[in-house]
Amino acid sequence: MSKHLLWDYRLAEDVCFVDKQMLVKKFPLRVYQLNKNMAKVLELLQEGSTIPAELIPKVANFAEKLADNHVLVRKIPDDVLKDISETLEETPAGARESAHAGSEGNNLFISIVIPIRDRPREIELCLKSIFNCQYPKDKLEVIVVDDASTDGETVKAIKKYPVTLIELPENKGQSACRNLGVSRAKGDIIAFTDSDCEVSKNWLWVMSRCFQDPEVAFVGGGVYTNRFETSLDYYEEGRSPLLMGEQVQPVKKKGVISYVPTCNLLIRKYIFTSVGGFNQDLRVGEDVDLLWRVLEGEHKGWYVPEGYIWHHHRNQLYPFLKRRAQYAGSEAMLNKNHGGNLKKILFIPTWQLPFILGVGLSVLFSNLWLAVCLLVLMFILEFALKSVRLKSNKLDLSSKLLINSIWQSYGTTFRFATGLLTRYYLWLLLTIAVIFPTNGWWILMIPVISTMLEYRKEYRLSFSVFTTCYLLEMFAYSVGFLYGCLKQKQYRLLIFSVNFR
16 A cells, blocks of 8 residues: 555455455445446555555545445554554664654654643653653653642652643643643644543554644544453443544544544644634533534544553542533533534434334333334345345345345344433433333333343453443433533433434
8 A cells, every 4th residue: 555645445344345346335235336447446455555646646535435434444554553563662762763753744743731630640650651652752742730739749740750840729620721731832733631541652653643634633542441440440441432443533523433532632733722722611521622613624633543542430430420421411512512513313224114113112002022023024025125126236145145234234223222212311211111110111121222232242241240330321321411401401402303314
């Protein structure tokens, strides 16, 4: 792959060639007829071959369109990853500095801004990891803003490291601290992280290369956990709202990823300043608010999981639930300030409407067999109609592939619908079950099904522990969401809309 492109691309796992002229995405089922040039480009992309420079703009646009449709998966070029691994080997510090200093896109001056209050142990771990981070030291500064710590130990811990320390006489909040830090920063790029985070050695190396594209305004990275003391740590490992996935994705207001958290964010200073920085009145949701204002200016943003950090999540029950409720409450404020960007939309294929209505009736009349019969009937009908349509277009797909695609479609509908209802309306489902105990208990099948569909074998938790954590989280989130809507008078947000496709 030519190094002139920001990303390399590979076929998504559920995509395959049926022949050299036809590409099939299994879910949602899409069939692409390819001309010779398109087929050749895909072969080159898949094989990692070099593409002539004159074709780069066309290839990039073509590849990005397929990536937006999840046919291709973006990845950091192998040669960049190789450079990272070689640079991180045990070599003299001067050699590492030289290797970085000569790399395109890694010569930007970066100012790291960290707000802190009463976290002496955490800030020591954070600063230690930053000064172990591989980046030219003459292109890096660290600014720590102490938000009126009262423990007497936090400032002492900070002064052990060569940082610019700003001490506030009274508590202002993290948004005010970050804005103040940026105002003192000399960097072209501002890197934000939190005092309870540790950064990886390749953090700045991976993230800063994205600014080779002058249209890129900000980049966010993966947020993982490296502390495993309670069950909540293991739960956050797989369910943290700060982790946006394992694939490179563009950040768009209505995209798969609509924001990245401030604890792992790099942004151009002039763009940060031009939008007015963080809203200092916000204590939660300030990162979403900032980035949506940036995206309104038609700037680009990327999520790159390889530029990762570790975050110490709240691993005690009350702080964990309180934080989830705060996140939920901030949705109403964001909806109020950004014109309905968070209105809940349930995407359901049009042909599944009879089945969805049947499920509703089965719950209303406590008749599970009605839902089962409708599911079987709709499944058979959809299989027959799609088979006829494929044959009429002379597309020969196996029955197994078609059945798997339809089954995944129903599974996704169930997961999304039950997850949405559980996340935002669990308080209401429980209320109905209590008021109407005879028939109302059937409605509790919604959170039960949601729990089963959300559980993954990869989670290092038993199903019973996961269920407890999940339902407690969903209850806290639904109550926080209700409170936020009432407080902000965003009553319409309590009613989700259904969009059929």
